[in-house]
Amino acid sequence: MTSFSMAPLFRQSIGFDRFNDLFESALRNDASSSYPPYNVEKHGDDNYRIVVAAAGLQEADLQLQVERGVLTVSGGKRETGNEGVTYLHQGIAQRAFKLSFRLADHIEVRSAKLDSGLLTIELERVVPEEAKPKLIPINGERPALQG
Secondary structure (H helix, E strand, C coil): CCCCCCHHHCCCEECCCCHHHHHHHHHHCCCCCCCCCEEEEEECCCEEEEEEECCCCCHHHEEEEEECCEEEEEECCCCCCCCCCCCCCCCCCCCCEEEEEEECCCEEEEEEEEECCEEEEEEEECCCHHHCCCCCCCCCCCCCCCC
């Protein structure tokens, strides 16, 4: 019996731009956490967007938090007091949810808005000057010692 480890694929991250990140995202969000559906989009080299389907929810029903490089989106329908309502069919889910996304280094949440039942979270890679790659000139001369 042959087995192989999928552990290298299990890194849910935004900003690393690797296929296995998307693959792991799909695997990690199994049936218990696949609600609500969401998209992770890349817009240019440094801009990303997460779009969460939040049908029937209002801004007060949703919470976004970033802690230690993990973006957590949680929500749930508040009690509306519809005691006299009997649903003949209830296709709009109103259960609580929690989605987590590990953000790569230097990825920052820029904004979030709820429009037409879609929660859109804008992300941007902001690399500080000291973390950017630097070109080092190659020449045969040694720098003069100051002293």
